Each structure stands twice: as C-alpha cells, then as structure tokens.
Amino acid sequence: MGAKWDNRLINIFNKKLKEKGLVCESANNAEGLINISIFNSPNKEYHDYFRIRINGDGITINSSSITGSSYALRTLCQIINTDRSIDQCEIEDWSSFEFRGIHLLADIDALRLHKFLINDIFTDLRINNIIYECEYVNWKSHPELHQSWGMPINDLREIIRYCKDNYIVISPLLQSYGHCEYLFKDGRNKDIAEDPENPYNYNVSNPKTWEIMTDLLTDVKTEFYESPFLHIGHDEVIAYGRYPFRPENIGRPLSDLLNISIGFFSNWAEKHNQKIMMWHDYISGRSIPGKMSDVIQSLKEVNKKITMVVWNYSDDRKFPEIDNIMKTGCNIIGATGEEKLENVINFSKYSQGKDIYGMLHTTWTGYDGNGKSVFRYPNKIWPYIQAGLSFWNPNCGEIINSVNSKERIMFDDLIDDIYGKIYRMRKGDIYYHLNISKYLDCKLDGSLDSNDEFVTSHDGERFLINRGNGHPIGILLNGSFRMQINSLRRFKAISILWANLSLDAEDKKIGEIKFYDKENNDVDIVNGREIGNYLPKEGRIFSNTEQLRKCDDNIYAVSQPVYSNPHRYSLWQYNIKIPDNVDSATISLDPKSEIVIAGINIIER
Numbered sequence: 158m159g160a161k162w163d164n165r166l167i168n169i170f171n172k173k174l175k176e177k178g179l180v181c182e183s184a185n186n187a188e189g190l191i192n193i194s195i196f197n198s199p200n201k202e203y204h205d206y207f208r209i210r211i212n213g214d215g216i217t218i219n220s221s222s223i224t225g226s227s228y229a230l231r232t233l234c235q236i237i238n239t240d241r242s243i244d245q246c247e248i249e250d251w252s253s254f255e256f257r258g259i260h261l262l263a264d265i266d267a268l269r270l271h272k273f274l275i276n277d278i279f280t281d282l283r284i285n286n287i288i289y290e291c292e293y294v295n296w297k298s299h300p301e302l303h304q305s306w307g308m309p310i311n312d313l314r315e316i317i318r319y320c321k322d323n324y325i326v327i328s329p330l331l332q333s334y335g336h337c338e339y340l341f342k343d344g345r346n347k348d349i350a351e352d353p354e355n356p357y358n359y360n361v362s363n364p365k366t367w368e369i370m371t372d373l374l375t376d377v378k379t380e381f382y383e384s385p386f387l388h389i390g391h392d393e394v395i396a397y398g399r400y401p402f403r404p405e406n407i408g409r410p411l412s413d414l415l416n417i418s419i420g421f422f423s424n425w426a427e428k429h430n431q432k433i434m435m436w437h438d439y440i441s442g443r444s445i446p447g448k449m450s451d452v453i454q455s456l457k458e459v460n461k462k463i464t465m466v467v468w469n470y471s472d473d474r475k476f477p478e479i480d481n482i483m484k485t486g487c488n489i490i491g492a493t494g495e496e497k498l499e500n501v502i503n504f505s506k507y508s509q510g511k512d513i514y515g516m517l518h519t520t521w522t523g524y525d526g527n528g529k530s531v532f533r534y535p536n537k538i539w540p541y542i543q544a545g546l547s548f549w550n551p552n553c554g555e556i557i558n559s560v561n562s563k564e565r566i567m568f569d570d571l572i573d574d575i576y577g578k579i580y581r582m583r584k585g586d587i588y589y590h591l592n593i594s595k596y597l598d599c600k601l602d603g604s605l606d607s608n609d610e611f612v613t614s615h616d617g618e619r620f621l622i623n624r625g626n627g628h629p630i631g632i633l634l635n636g637s638f639r640m641q642i643n644s645l646r647r648f649k650a651i652s653i654l655w656a657n658l659s660l661d662a663e664d665k666k667i668g669e670i671k672f673y674d675k676e677n678n679d680v681d682i683v684n685g686r687e688i689g690n691y692l693p694k695e696g697r698i699f700s701n702t703e704q705l706r707k708c709d710d711n712i713y714a715v716s717q718p719v720y721s722n723p724h725r726y727s728l729w730q731y732n733i734k735i736p737d738n739v740d741s742a743t744i745s746l747d748p749k750s751e752i753v754i755a756g757i758n759i760i761e762r
Contacts, residue, residue: 162193165322169227169280173234179241191216191233193226202512203251205285209233210247224324225251228283254508256490256515257548258286259541260330263294263308263316266527272319274541280323282545287320288388288434288517290330291377292339293524298372302342306525313380321383328434329381330388331373334358334418335396335439340369351406355398361417362405370421378429385432386464389422391415392436393444411451415440416458423460434464434490437482461486466517468492472499476507483511493544494519496536498555501543505551518544578680580650580732580760582618588652590621591642591757597623612654612755614730620654620756639745642759645672645735651742652732652758668746672739680733682746732760 198206198221207220207229216233220226232250237243259279261271275287293307320327332339340346341356349366350356359366377387394400394415401407406414419435426433440456442449459465465487467478482489491508493501493516505516522530522537530538546553611619642651651670668682735742746752 163223165324166193166223166227166230168322170230170234173231174237177234177237178239179237191218193218193220193229195220195223195226197221198251200251202253204253204255205283206249206251207232208247208249211243211245213245216243221251224285227280227324231281252283252549253505253551254513254515254548256286256517257284257545258288258490258515258517259284259544260288260290260492260517260519262520262522262524262527263289263291263313264525264527265306265308265312266525267308268312268315270527270530271316275316275319275323275325278541279325279545282542283549284545285325286515286517287325287327288330288386289316289327289381290332290388290524292330292332292373294380296373296376298376299369301345302339304339304342304525310380317380326385327381328384328386328388329377330390330434331377332390333370333422334361334389334391334415335394336390336392351400352398352402357397358394358400360403360406361414361421362403367421371425374425374429378431386434387422387426387431388434388466389419390436391418391440392438394439395445395448410454411445411448412454412458415452415455419455419459419463423463427462432462432464433460434466436492437465437467437478440465441478441482443478456482456485459485459487464488464490464514466490466492468494468519469504470495470497470500472497472503474503474507476504479508479511479513483513489513490515490517492517492519493540494521496540498540498543501540501547502551502555505547509551516544516548518548578734580652580734582614582652582732582760584617586618587761588618588758589761591759593640593754593757594623596640596754614654618652618730618732618758620652620730620758622756639743641741641743642757643741645739645741645759647762648735648759649762650732650734650760652730652760653744653754654730654756654758656729656753656755666747667750667752668744670733670742670744672736672742674736674739676736678736678739 192215194217196219198204200206203221205220205222205225205228207218207225209229209232210217210219218226218229218233220229228250232248233243236246236248259274261267261274279287291308291313293304294313295303295307295310297310317327335358337359338357340359341350344356346365346369347353347356349359349363349369351358351360359370374387381387401409401411401414419433419440423433438444440452440459442452442456445452465482465485467476467482467489469476469478469491470493476491479489479491489511491504491513493504501518508516518541520530520537543556546556611621613619666681666683669679670682671677671679
C-alpha cells in the first residue's frame with residue numbers, strides 16, 4: 158500500500174467491507190491494487206477533496222487530506238459489487254465547508270449513544286468535527302460539583318478515542334458566563350455568583366471565579382489535549398437572575414464585564430495553543446435587544462482570532478446575522494438546530510454563498526438527556542442526516558422525512574439496534590383493537606370531539622376510542638392495576654395510547670410490562686420515557702374524582718403526542734416489541750401511578 162495508509166484507514170476499510178458481507182482479513186491484502194496519495198486540492202474551496210480512478214492498472218485514490226482518503230475508501234466500498242467485482246470509473250467529490258460539525262451533550266448515558274452515532278452515522282455522513290459540551294463531566298479538580306448523572310472520565314476518554322479512530326476532530330464546550338448552574342450545585346460557590354439568590358452567572362470581578370475556571374480548564378485540556386478549539390459558550394447571559402447585581406459591577410457597561418470574561422479565556426487559550434469559539438447571540442445583542450447598545454462595543458473590539466458561532470433555528474431563506482458578524486473579521490460557523498429540516502437546508506445554502514468556515518448542528522435534549530433522547534426527542538436526532546448531507550453539499554435537497562420512507566426506516570432500524578425493545582409502525586402493518594371496555598371508568602372531559610371514533614398517531618396507527626353516554630372514556634389507574642393479554646404468539650408488538658397525570662419526578666419507574674416465555678422478559682415503564690406527563694397549565698383534565706392536575710407543558714416522551722390541544726391534555730403512543738414465543742403478557746402499575754389508558758392495539762407479525 159502507499160505510504161499514506163495507516164491503521165485507522167485499514168480498520169475503516171475492513172469495517173465497510175464486512176458491512177457488505179465481503180470479509181477481508183486485512184486491508185493489506187489490497188497492497189499493489191489500491192494506491193493512496195495526498196496532494197493539493199485543485200481548488201482551495203474544495204475541502205477534503207478526493208478522486209477515485211479505477212481502471213485496468215488498479216485503483217488510485219488522490220485526496221487533499223487523510224480524512225478525504227477515509228471518505229474515498231468508504232465510497233469505494235459502496236460501489237463494490239456483491240460478486241467482488243468493481244466497474245471502471247472515476248469519482249470526484251469534495252465539501253463546500255471546511256468545518257462540518259455536530260454539537261452533543263455529555264452525561265452518564267452518552268457513551269452508548271454517541272459511540273453508535275460516531276461509528277455508524279457521522280462517519281458515513283462525512284461529519285469531521287464534534288463540539289462536546291462537557292461541563293457535567295466528573296472533573297478531577299472539583300469533585301464537589303459532580304452530578305449523579307455526570308459523565309465518568311473514562312467514558313469521555315473512550316468518546317475521544319472513537320473520534321480519533323474515525324478522523325473526527327472533537328473539541329470541548331465548557332459553559333461559562335451564562336448557563337453556569339453547574340458551578341453552584343447544592344448552594345456551593347455562591348460567593349462567586351453574580352446574583353446569590355439566583356445563581357446562574359459568575360462574578361467576573363471576583364478573583365476566585367478565575368481560580369475555579371482555571372482548575373476546570375486544566376482538567377479539560379488534560380483530556381482534550383489535541384483539540385484545536387475551546388468553545389466557551391457565553392450565550393443567554395442575562396436570561397435568569399439579576400445582572401449586574403454585585404456592587405462592584407453595577408454601573409459598569411455590559412461590554413466591559415463581557416470583555417473581562419472573554420479576555421480571560423482568550424489569554425488562557427493562547428497560552429495552551431487553542432482557539433476560542435463562542436456563541437454570537439449575547440455579544441451581538443440579539444438575546445438582549447433592549448440593551449443591545451450596551452454590549453455591541455464588545456463585538457466591535459472582539460479578538461479576530463475568535464470563531465463566532467451564529468445560531469439561527471428558523472426556516473428563513475436569508476440569515477443576515479452572518480453578514481453582520483462577517484464585518485468583525487472573525488471566522489464564522491453557522492449553527493442549525495431543533496427539528497426543521499428546512500432550517501438545515503436553507504442555512505447551509507445561504508452560508509455556502511458567504512464563504513464561511515463551516516456549519517454546526519446543535520443538539521438540545523437536556524443536560525442529562527442522552528438516556529432518553531432517542532425516545533423523547535426523535536425529531537431532534539433525525540435531522541443529523543440532513544445536516545451531514547447539506548454540510549457536505551448544500552445543494553443536495555431535502556431527505557424524505559416521512560416515517561414510512563426508506564431513509565427514515567433505515568435510520569430507525571439503526572437506532573433500534575441499541576434500543577431494541579421499541580417497535581416502530583411500518584406501512585402495511587395489520588393491527589387489532591383490544592377490548593378494554595370492562596375496565597373503563599373515566600370520562601375524557603372535552604378533549605376529543607364527541608363524534609371521534611378513532612384518533613390517529615403520527616405514524617398512521619388508529620386507536621379506537623371507547624364511549625359512554627356519548628363521551629370518550631378511558632381507564633383511570635390511580636391504584637394498583639394489572640391487565641393480562643393472552644394469545645400473543647402471532648403478534649409482534651403491543652401499542653398503548655395513554656396519558657400520565659403524575660407530577661412526580663421524571664425517570665421514576667411506575668410499572669412494568671412482563672412477557673411470559675422461557676426467559677420471562679420484562680420492561681420497566683418509566684415516567685418521562687415510556688410515558689410522558691404532558692399536561693396543560695390550565696383547564697380541566699379528567700372529569701373523574703379530583704383529577705385537576707397541572708404541570709409544565711414542555712415534556713416529551715417516546716413520540717410526539719397523538720392528541721394535543723392548548724389547555725387540554727395529550728395522549729401518548731408507546732409501542733413495545735413482543736419477544737418470540739410469548740404466550741401472554743401483563744401490564745402492571747404501581748399504586749398512585751395516575752395513568753389513563755385510552756386504547757390498546759396489538760400488531761400482527
């Protein structure tokens with residue numbers, strides 16, 4: 158093989174061959190057939206450029222980077238025929254952006270999900286950077302700040318290693334000057350809080366602030382020792398509490414206080430051979446429009462070495478903030494996010510015409526949300542596909558976002574490999590409505606039209622709504638409950654339509670589904686995972702007993718709500734696979750679980 162082959166390339170080539178069923182003991186078997194060379198790109202705007210030439214003399218890969226060589230090998234594996242032959246051809250490809258990134262949050266459940274995303278999703282999408290938000294890693298210097306759901310340091314090391322093995326650059330994001338709640342766990346460090354009664358920001362004029370941040374930065378640098386960037390956050394600074402509040406800061410321009418914080422991190426990064434990255438919204442005044450004139454001076458004076466990340470999650474076609482920040486002379490990364498594929502497509506196209514440094518897709522699923530994100534935020538995970546495609550080629554168009562599309566099914570199947578108990582409805586599935594009439598005891602007060610016989614879920618599954626005296630009715634389970642379902646051998650999944658009245662903390666087990674076979678499998682029912690407590694802030698919920706419960710209306714669960722209306726409750730769908738050779742199952746719930754079941758379907762194999 159050419160001199161540019163290394164063990165990482167060999168491992169990638171072997172992995173992709175095995176995925177096609179073409180087992181190869183070692184990529185070294187291809188020596189003399191595949192020659193790789195690194196050379197200058199034919200155009201400085203062609204990032205990670207590669208060219209594959211296949212002819213009678215063999216296979217030649219020319220690339221502008223070792224990362225481009227890895228993309229070429231992945232592409233080569235895609236065009237190998239099942240009989241191991243390969244057609245003569247020439248392929249040329251490159252990216253419009255140098256930086257193509259995904260932002261992820263680190264917690265105790267991140268390792269399994271993020272390894273899977275890196276290994277099976279991001280690499281094939283040619284994502285080359287990850288911004289890893291890591292303030293809740295269990296850092297060595299301040300164990301008193303550790304959270305029970307914080308990421309263990311060994312998990313972080315494995316994520317960093319996985320990125321390196323796949324030619325993905327990983328850089329840390331340590332929240333600072335805004336979103337600093339982690340510094341004040343259990344009332345600690347209130348002496349450095351700008352507002353001790355609402356600890357959210359640190360006091361930039363207190364030397365102890367910088368002692369603690371230096372400790373944490375040293376820990377971060379120890380682990381992210383090869384990372385080119387340090388993302389320092391600095392967004393939504395005046396989102397909570399009184400600011401400024403400390404006597405030494407009152408009366409000072411907001412730009413002065415901001416410059417103190419930015420200056421500290423800039424000096425630290427320069428000494429440690431890293432570049433600063435930060436969100437743009439506070440320094441540009443966008444997040445504080447009433448005080449924009451107080452901070453805009455900081456933007457005019459900002460260090461030109463800082464990379465500004467301009468986030469906008471709208472589906473607009475123009476993003477003028479890019480143009481405004483370009484005037485600073487800073488490098489710019491455009492940041493997409495949330496669920497709108499149009500946001501990813503339109504922002505990428507607009508940025509391509511501005512010749513910015515790159516694009517980043519952000520993930521906001523809660524700082525301890527990785528164990529639940531696939532269930533609670535499926536529509537925030539799916540856009541990774543669009544981001545990968547649009548960041549490589551902004552003109553690629555929209556992926557098919559139907560739940561029954563080939564692309565979505567393939568993606569869901571990959572996710573199911575690590576969360577194997579969830580079943581996703583498929584087009585053509587045959588299902589039957591289970592008769593639950595003997596259990597019915599509560600009226601669904603005014604939430605469904607009186608003429609509705611069925612409600613239809615987001616994936617097209619219909620649930621029969623039982624009626625009593627002309628009103629929709631369900632089963633109110635505020636005591637110990639057990640239901641048995643028999644004759645399940647010809648069925649592959651149980652689908653439940655329900656709502657949760659409980660206001661208890663999330664992640665609490667409130668029941669289980671037990672399948673009776675040789676192994677007696679069981680699945681826990683967890684509040685906020687299998688069932689969401691998505692209820693309105695106002696209005697009557699159910700007309701049975703004293704169910705006038707209220708809770709915040711920003712909680713997600715396994716899928717988006719089947720039925721939702723302002724000031725009324727939501728019904729949630731949960732589909733669980735039935736293991737093979739199961740005869741029966743029981744659904745049991747703990748006392749005071751406060752679940753309402755509106756319908757149950759069973760899905761035929």
